[in-house]
Amino acid sequence: MCGIIGYTGVKPVCPILLGGLRALEYRGYDSAGIALSGCTLATVKRAGRISVLEEALAAGAAGEKVESACCGIGHTRWATHGAPTDENAHPHATPRLALVHNGIIENDRALRRELEAAGYTFVSETDTESAAKLLDSIYGACGDPVAAMLGLDGRLSGAYALAVIFADRPHEIYAIRRDSPLIAAQSPDGVLLASDIPAILPYTRSYYRPDEGEVVRLRADGITFFDANGEKTHPLCTVNWDVEEAERGGYSHFMRKELGEAPEGVRRTLSPLIRDGLPHFGMPLLDDLHEKKGMRIVACGTAMHAGLIGRTYLERLARLPVAVEIASEFRYRDPIISADEPVLLLSQSGETADTLAALRLAKANGVPTAAIVNVIGSSVAREADAVMATHAGPEIAVASTKAYTTQAAMLALLAVSTAYARGLIDEQEARARTDALCRRLPEALEETIAREAELEAFAARLAEAEHVFYIGRGVDYDACVEGSLKLKEISYIHSEAYAAGELKHGTISLIEPGVPVLAVSTDPAVAAKVASNMREVRARGGEIIAFCTPATEADIAPNADFCMVLDENDTTLAPLCAVSALHLLAYHVARLRGCDIDKPRNLAKSVTVE
Ligand code: AGP
Secondary structure: OOEEEEEEEOOOHHHHHHHHHHHOHHHOOOEEEEEEOOOOOEEEEEEOOHHHHHHHHHOOOOOOHHHHOOEEEEEEEOOOOOOOOOOOOOOEEOOOEEEEEEEEEOOHHHHHHHHHHOOOOOOOOOHHHHHHHHHHHHHHHHOOHHHHHHHHHHHOOEEEEEEEEEOOOOOOEEEEEEOOOOEEEEEOOEEEEEOOHHHOOOOOOEEEOOOOOOEEEEEOOEEEEEEOOEEEOOOOEEOOOOHHHHOOOOOOOHHHHHHHOHHHHHHHHHHHHEEOOEEOOOOHHHHOHHHOOOEEEEEOHHHHHHHHHHHHHHHHHHOOOEEEEEHHHHOOOOOOOOOOOOEEEEEOOOOOHHHHHHHHHHHHOOOOEEEEEOOOOOHHHHHOOEEEEOOOOOOOOOOOOHHHHHHHHHHHHHHHHHHHHOOOOOHHHHHHHHHHHHHHHHHHHHHHHHOHHHHHHHHHHHOOOOEEEEEEOOHHHHHHHHHHHHHHHHHOOEEEEEEHHHHHHOHHHHOOOOOEEEEEEOOHHHHHHHHHHHHHHHOOOOEEEEEEOOOOHHHHHHHOOEEEEOOOOOOOHHHHHHHHHHHHHHHHHHHHOOOOOOOOOOOOOOOOOO
16 A cells, blocks of 8 residues: 655654655555655655655755755555556645645546646546645635645545645645544654554654544644644554564565564464453453354455454354455445344454445444454554454564464454353363463464475475465365465465365366365364365376374375475364465465565555555
8 A cells, every 4th residue: 555654853854754665665556756845845756666766866856955855745656546657656746735645536537527627737647636636726725724634625535644745834744534544753853644653663653643534733843633623632652563573673574574473473462361361352342242143254355364264263162153254345235234243353454445444334234343453543443342452563564474373363262262151161171272372372383384494395396386276174274265365465376275175066177287286184074075185186187285283194194295294283273373384385485486575566565445
């Protein structure tokens, strides 16, 4: 997604803007630009990486302002309307103002027609230019930045975080958000605006989050929030990450670092939820889940995959019916939902547009909502009736790894809590399972990740593949779905996950000599069946790489060309070890293919548009 940075204070603004944009690069982008304040605004923007913008500035594109300006805004754009070109890059400016935008203006076409009829001309294909020209018109009529921003908010529909500097208001920045993240922060040398926390970390770890539709004014003397009724105040939030944590920590990629942090993330996530050796979520909606007739988990991508394995845990142990929904489908299919079936949203960023919309749909229908997010203070966290934090730490790589594992671990604990409350397991078993999740799971994950050399060898067999298939049954199919996505999104190899028993109903026609098939089998109850499916694949020349446990090894290993025996038999923990292995495998395949692992093409860390 797009990145926004703004600063006004006593220090030269250019280095701060460029550093902030670099801190936001992980969000995915294809162009970048800055605007510098003063009686005439200097706007410099270029398609491509931030280095292209830096070269333009070094060549004098901003004139003498590049040294003297102390107020400005910056932007990295992830294209939604129009190709990545200089013209389509932000900021979009008029003689009165410069504006940057994260999100999507849905009534862009109507606004553009209205503005053209009023005499405005357009130079870009973007929806953002309509917002800039509309603000220009409103501000030209009223002359008051706060009123103009509120007026703009009343005319736009869609999701947006906007930052603006006005030519006649040097040293001031104005912003407004609706369904798109934005934070404001005070530092010793000035005030900052950003779309995400890493951009402010070098200056401060405290920040404010404006509410939807509030105008934020940043001046050297501080930060002020306004709504239609006047000034507002907000509590100060504090980042519990430090800069080092948000850096790579010596790893070549954020993904490899974060994948290795999954075990500690599980420890940090679960320990606050344990009281006297038993699960205690401390919120009625979840502590009383046993009284509900069911639950719906709604999420996107990898978060949805965590929901899949969570469903297996909850249905298998707690006998709680759980439906898992893709948020972008849920929000438009007019779902039949009711108050006695709470909706649980899973989201690492807490800003995914479809997940946020699903949350709002559930609330609008009177359905209790809970959220599991990794970013405290995010939109999903603020709007859900109840929120639980995964303490995975900052997840910078676009490919989500530790967030998945901590989400799944939390759902496994919820299954124990609910099963115990329903009397399906006794206290002794509840304690044993809780201890296994809090103590043994992180250890088992560390042991799996330590076997990296084996996974690198497997990766070498996949690096040249055109198609890779993943097969498993039950919870292992849930693991395959996540493993397949991870391979696709960072190595660009086509991959499909299949319920092992389903392969013979069509897709097996694609299996020909040399096609790699990854088989995951951690459940002894169906290992023999999976072994049979593996034989069907091998009979057609497919090459099997298997992941099994000591309990399934006898069935699985003889039917595999290559096999990794995970050192864990517990049928709750072992699938998560398998996923960690598949995450690490995908990482090494992408590394061997020379892919941009942390910033895969076409992807963004937080998809804040539909
Ligand atoms: C994960 O590897 C992907 N980058 C993507 O599927 C992601 O999980 C999805 O966009 C949901 O993001 P969220 O967890 O921040 O809501």
